[in-house]
Amino acid sequence: DVKVTQSSRYLVKRTGEKVFLECVQDMDHENMFWYRQDPGLGLRLIYFSYDVKMKEKGDIPEGYSVSREKKERFSLILESASTNQTSMYLCASSISGPSYEQYFGPGTRLTVT
């Protein structure tokens, strides 16, 4: 079974803090993704990565950066957290190829006060 884990289920941070969200997958997947999920908006793609040290912007990358130093780990960084980044953050991974489903982690609910 594919397992995608995220470092925290719940996180509370103050405005201006630097925030790290970690994601680890154990199935040697090439692709990894970071989404945020907000009511009425569904999941929106922040960044994704096809390989180690490779990253591409998704639909809403502003205010975020990512790091992928190892194949199994994909980190999302909020350089200076703001209240509008309060959200549920979901990490996913998939095999590279024409049509493969993405496997999701349990999510991190981040609150920025």
Next chain:
Amino acid sequence: EDKVVQSPLSLVVHEGDTVTLNCSYEVTNFRSLLWYKQEKKAPTFLFMLTSSGIEKKSGRLSSILDKKELFSILNITATQTGDSAVYLCAVQEYGNKLVFGAGTILRVKS
């Protein structure tokens, strides 16, 4: 701009009812359409559809894709309280990116 629209946004049914959830899309480089179920945690994969007119079935759930009219439906028969969840539709573009709809919130009352 690529978009995926799900309807209804929410619905409440009684156990035993049959429900149909809708997903329409406008995506430039379509590869496949996926359905996920999300309870209070990670979305779990239900179906992937790539060809028109071929029904995918798993127990009481089934789904079909119409690539000409650009939509898919997810049917759930004989609903149970355990079917209560958010159902997400996503379209996979070239390069493995997924574009998600806003989701349909289903509540099944006993």
